[in-house]
Amino acid sequence: MIPAPFEYHRPASLAEATGLLAELGEDAHVLAGGHSLIPMMKLRLAAPEHLIDLQDIAELKGIARTDGEGGGEIVIGAMTTQHELIASDELARAVPLIREAALQIADPQVRYLGTIGGNVANGDPGNDMPGLMQCLDAAFELDGPNGRRRVAAREFYRSAYVTAREDGEILSRIRIPLPAPGHGFAYEKLKRKIGDYATAAAAVLLTVSGGRCGSASVALTNLADTPVFAADAGAALAGSDLGAAAVDAAVAAALAAIDPAADNRGPVAFKQHVAGVMLRRAIARATERATERAAEQTV
Amino acid sequence: MAKMHVKMTVNGKAVEALAEPRTLLIHFLREELNLTGPHIGCDTSHCGACTVDLDGKSVKSCTLFVGQANGAEITTIEGIANADGSLHVLQEMFREHHGLQCGFCTPGMIVRARRLLAENPDPTEAEVRFGISGNLCRCTGYQNIVKAILAAAATLNAEKEAAQ
Numbered sequence: 001m002i003p004a005p006f007e008y009h010r011p012a013s014l015a016e017a018t019g020l021l022a023e024l025g026e027d028a029h030v031l032a033g034g035h036s037l038i039p040m041m042k043l044r045l046a047a048p049e050h051l052i053d054l055q056d057i058a059e060l061k062g063i064a065r066t067d068g069e070g071g072g073e074i075v076i077g078a079m080t081t082q083h084e085l086i087a088s089d090e091l092a093r094a095v096p097l098i099r100e101a102a103l104q105i106a107d108p109q110v111r112y113l114g115t116i117g118g119n120v121a122n123g124d125p126g127n128d129m130p131g132l133m134q135c136l137d138a139a140f141e142l143d144g145p146n147g148r149r150r151v152a153a154r155e156f157y158r159s160a161y162v163t164a165r166e167d168g169e170i171l172s173r174i175r176i177p178l179p180a181p182g183h184g185f186a187y188e189k190l191k192r193k194i195g196d197y198a199t200a201a202a203a204v205l206l207t208v209s210g211g212r213c214g215s216a217s218v219a220l221t222n223l224a225d226t227p228v229f230a231a232d233a234g235a236a237l238a239g240s241d242l243g244a245a246a247v248d249a250a251v252a253a254a255l256a257a258i259d260p261a262a263d264n265r266g267p268v269a270f271k272q273h274v275a276g277v278m279l280r281r282a283i284a285r286a287t288e289r290a291t292e293r294a295a296e297q298t299v
Numbered sequence: 300m301a302k303m304h305v306k307m308t309v310n311g312k313a314v315e316a317l318a319e320p321r322t323l324l325i326h327f328l329r330e331e332l333n334l335t336g337p338h339i340g341c342d343t344s345h346c347g348a349c350t351v352d353l354d355g356k357s358v359k360s361c362t363l364f365v366g367q368a369n370g371a372e373i374t375t376i377e378g379i380a381n382a383d384g385s386l387h388v389l390q391e392m393f394r395e396h397h398g399l400q401c402g403f404c405t406p407g408m409i410v411r412a413r414r415l416l417a418e419n420p421d422p423t424e425a426e427v428r429f430g431i432s433g434n435l436c437r438c439t440g441y442q443n444i445v446k447a448i449l450a451a452a453a454t455l456n457a458e459k460e461a462a463q
Contacts, residue, residue, distance in 0.1 A: 001342055008303060008320035008366040031367075038362045039343060042323075051320070053367055083356070107433030109347060109411070112356035113363070194432040195345055 003041035010053045014060065014143055014172060017052055021168050022145045024050045030170055032079060032118035035110050036127075054079055060117070060172060063088050067178075074176045078117020082106070085116060094178055097205060101132050101187040107195045120153070121171040123161040123226075126197030130157060131227035132187065135203035135219035138176040144169035157226035180207050180214075184290025186282040189221070190274050192265065198222040199265040200274040202254070204282040206237060208290035213237050218250065218282075223258035223275050230254040233279070242287050250283065251276045305369045309334070310378025324360040324368050325349045328375060336376035336406040340435070347434030350407035351375045357414045359433070376406035379413060388458075389413055389451045398447035400438035408434050412448045420459075421452060 009028075011017040021028055029048035031037060040046040054060055060079035066072050074094055076085070082102045085091060092099045105128050106114060119129040120140060133140075133153035140151050142165055151164045158164065165171060179185070189201035201221035207214035216237035220228040232253035240246030260271035302317040309332060316331055328334045328351065337360055340348030344362040351360045352374040379387045389409045392398070399405045408431060415422065415430040422430065427448050428441065436444060 002323075003321045005319065005321050007301075008364065010366070010369070034364070034367065035344060035362060038364070041321075042342070051364070051366075055367065107347070108415075108430060109350060109357045109359045109433040110344065113358055 001042035003038070004044055004047035006048055007050045008053065009050060010056055012056050014057055014170065017054060017057060018143055018145060018168070018170055020050075020052050021170065024052075026167055028052055030054055032115040032121075033081065033110075033113040034118075035106070035114045036118060036122050036124060054170070063091050065090060065094055065178075072178045074178060076116055076174045076176070078121070078171050078173060079115050080117070082111035082114050082116070082119075083108075086111065095136065095176055097132065097136065097179075097185040097187060097203065100185065101128050101189075101203065104128065104187065104189045104191075104201075110195070116174060117171050120156075120174065121163065121165060123157060123163045125160050125225050125227065126222045128187070128189065128198065128201060128221050131201065131219040131221040131229075132203050133174065133176070134227050134229040135205050135217050136176050136179070137217065138174050140165075140171050141173040141175065142166075142169040143172045148172070150175070154229045160225040179205055182290065182293040182296075183207050184286035184288070184293065186285035186289070188278040188282040188285070190278060197265075200260070200271055200278050202275065202278040202282040204279070204286040206242075206283075206286050206290055208242070208287060208294055211241060213240050213242050213246070213287075216250075218254060218279065220254060220258055220275060220279070223260045223271060225259070225261075228254075228257050230257040232257065237283065242283070247280060247283055251279050254279050303366055303369075305365050307368055307370060308372045310374055318365045320364060320366050322365040324351070324353075324358075324363040324365050324373075327365045327368075328360060328373075334375050334377050337410075338403055338406060340403065340407075345435065346404070346407075347411065347431075348404050348407045350411045350434060352410055352414055355414070355417075357411045357433075374410065374413075376410055379409065387413070388454050389416075389448070392447040392451040392454065393444070396443050396447040396450055398439065398444040399436075404434060404436045408436065408444055412451070416448070416452055416455065421456060422449075424449060 028050035031051045031053045060077045062077045064075045085102045119127045138153045156164045187203050190199045198221045203219045206216035216234040218230045218233040233250040236249035306315045338348040340346035344359045349360045354371050
């Protein structure tokens with residue numbers, strides 16, 4: 001499969017890249033890892049006249065932790081690959097949910113090139129990182145002709161492939177507030193095979209203290225035309241003993257928030273069923289981890 | 300559309316050429332450089348038959364434009380035999396353990412396995428299976444491929460120990 005012709009650009013800085021994007025207008029498309037865009041181009045569902053490859057832009061790379069007043073954060077450059085996310089021990093200590101989820105994305109070859117920025121910016125409801133970023137309450141930085149702005153992951157997604165990113169903007173960084181030390185986490189994903197998108201997936205982040213849930217955050221993947229941040233599901237867990245009644249309430253709230261479509265991964269009823277199973281597993285594992293980690297801290 | 304000038308190192312040799320930007324790396328390797336070891340299987344980044352090593356990463360060369368590889372160092376199956384022409388341990392072990400039937404996936408499997416062992420010299424069976432999960436084989440059921448990779452790891456580790 002041969003894509004339509006285009007001109008290739010490889011800017012060395014973010015300013016140069018946004019300049020090119022402004023100059024070339026809507027005929028240009030930025031290229032990160034290419035593992036969503038290139039297949040689309042091969043099918044000629046996308047035919048940009050200019051490709052702006054971001055691989056040489058050093059300021060779009062890397063993972064940095066800051067510990068400021070009022071809680072620190074992790075800042076991840078958009079061109080950081082899934083492989084680099086998995087390999088970072090510092091990230092695994094601070095936000096272990098990301099390694100757990102990244103290992104469930106695609107396959108090794110795709111993870112060497114696929115980037116977190118591409119994964120969140122593309123707006124594909126099948127991608128895993130958007131739901132994860134909503135669960136973590138991350139913010140995306142967008143650089144464009146009018147400077148830089150920030151949009152919360154929970155506000156970013158409008159519908160399939162439609163996001164708050166304007167033409168001419170490049171998603172440059174992802175800022176994740178550090179979760180509480182000792183928090184519990186889990187990403188549960190059912191997929192038909194390695195490399196497939198989720199039939200349903202659930203991300204859970206919660207804290208446990210004295211047998212009660214302090215705070216909880218729940219997001220779901222590939223169960224609507226955007227990722228679903230299920231605020232009511234988190235609220236059903238927060239303050240509870242995380243027992244059967246609270247988990248049932250959280251699952252009911254999550255199922256009310258999703259809107260899956262029937263496709264070759266199954267009919268709507270099956271997806272609702274799997275969403276419930278994934279969420280129950282994620283809550284159970286996050287609870288177990290938070291309880292274990294709380295016990296470790298008191299030893 | 301104007302052709303672009305590309306330069307890269309392939310199997311240790313400097314390569315320069317003019318190529319259309321839309322040329323996929325797999326087509327460049329096979330048609331411009333006549334390196335037909337990397338295969339086109341699915342052409343949709345699922346099967347891994349086109350896997351090559353690019354700057355220390357296993358990549359599917361059907362899902363990469365030649366311009367993205369400009370300046371890179373690339374190794375294909377043609378570049379992994381020992382300097383004296385004898386087979387690389389992985390090639391030897393794939394033969395020894397019959398880690399192939401039709402052989403179509405083998406170049407991708409071996410190039411991927413080489414990078415896997417460079418990153419994780421003593422993998423468990425589960426780690427091997429996870430590590431080659433981007434490479435499909437429709438003949439073997441993977442059993443002998445996994446055996447061959449584990450045997451290659453053991454051989455390489457024994458060689459390393461003997462050298463110390």
